[in-house]
Amino acid sequence: MIATGVVACPPMGQAEAITLDEMYHPGGADAVNRALNRSYHPRSHGLVFEIVDDLDIGPADVVLDIGGRYAAHSLAMVEMFGCRAVCVDPVDSNNERARTAVAEHPAGSRVSIRRGVMEDIPGSDGEFDLIFSHDMFFHVVDADRALAEGHRVLKPGGHLLVYQLFATDLLEPGERARLYADVAVVPERMEPDDFERRASKAGFTIEMIDIVGSEFREASEEDGTNLTSRQLLYAARLLRESTALRAELGESEYRVELGNALWGVYQMIGKLEPRIYLLRKPTAPNA
Ligand SMILES: C[S@@+](CC[C@H](N)C(=O)[O-])C[C@H]1O[C@@H](n2cnc3c(N)ncnc32)[C@H](O)[C@@H]1O
Structure with a gap:
């Protein structure tokens, strides 16, 4: 397993109080301006598709875009890689809008829309070369079932790419409770250790973890x-x-x-x- 990206989250609020002299030291402003107005070269969201590209996804492959909402990523992938994509989402209004987007897109004939959830994927055994799970796994109620379903519909050797947000220790209990309720998040899904344990139990090998922060x-x-x-x-x-x-x-x-x-x-x-x-x-x- 390779961990890339940066895990640098300094502890907040644990240092000794700084002095007033340190707070108001003369001449600090220029250095601060220089330091904070330069870019530290953050990677952009295109990284996600670079990873798909590295998997050699091409015209012979079928990608499942699970929780694909309006099929934007399905359309991007069929355009970029020449593959076919199946976009699955449980919300009817999302699927209607996805159908419109697909109908209007020049590469739309390579995308199909199916209604469903990851816990019960509308797909046959070994149908997909890649499952693309982007910003959706935190909604999944039964993670073991969803991961077992993902395993079932993937070809042997196929990949499940999960882009997902997790909570850190800086998210206070009150903030957690409010946030999770307000955006329909299942609390257990926000814990990376829980995710890794369940993914391994479902039979997946964790090939890479990239902490995007x-x-x-x-x-x-x-x-x-x-x-x-x-x-x-x-x-x-x-x-x-x-x-x-x-x-x-x-x-x-x-x-x-x-x-x-x-x-x-x-x-x-x-x-x-x-x-x-x-x-x-x-x-x-x-x-
Ligand atoms: C935040 S949106 C992300 C949409 C898209 N993947 C993206 O990144 O733009 C989450 C999507 O997951 C869908 N969803 C929620 N629960 C799901 C489940 N159990 N299985 C599959 N999709 C689900 C929602 O309907 C919604 O479209």
Whole structure:
């Protein structure tokens, strides 16, 4: 198993208090400006597709995009790799929108949409070369069943790529409880040790763990796409105007929007930690 990426999460709030002289030392501002206004070269989200590319996914292969929502990643993969993709999602409105996106896309004929959940995958044994599980496993209620199903529908030697956020020790118990409830997350799914144990039990080999941390968020903040700073502003507005916005949006929409905003912000400050797992179904039992 190879662990890449950076695991640098310094403990917060444990150091001795700094002095006033240290706090207000002259001449520090320039050094700070230089240090903090340079990029530390975060990897961008394209890394996920580089990993798929490294698996040599091509025209002969079929990818299962589990929890694929609007089929955006299915369409990206068929376009990039010439493969076919099956996008599975349990939410009817997601599948309707996915069908429209597929119908309008030049490579859409290579994507099919099926309704279902990972715990009961609508696919035959050994149908897929790769399962792409992107930002969805935290919703899975029965992880053992979902992983067993993933194992069943993969070809021997096939891969399950899981991009998923996990909680770190910096996420306080009260924050956890509120966040998980607001974005329909199953608490056990947020624990990496639990995930690794269940993946191994299901018969997968863990080939790679890449701790992405804040990198994708930093990269998109730096290139001006998908700004977490915008989500921070939304969180501030939602919290300060809580009563008015609850009334305007309705309680559940209010909670989802606050949860989504914090979901982004917490990744930036190390309370949530995105990781990529590459799991492999061995070619022979116990291989
Ligand atoms: C945060 S969205 C991610 C969508 C897409 N994979 C992406 O990364 O943009 C999570 C998706 O997982 C789907 N989902 C929830 N529970 C699921 C389950 N048990 N099996 C499969 N998909 C599920 C949801 O309907 C939703 O579309």
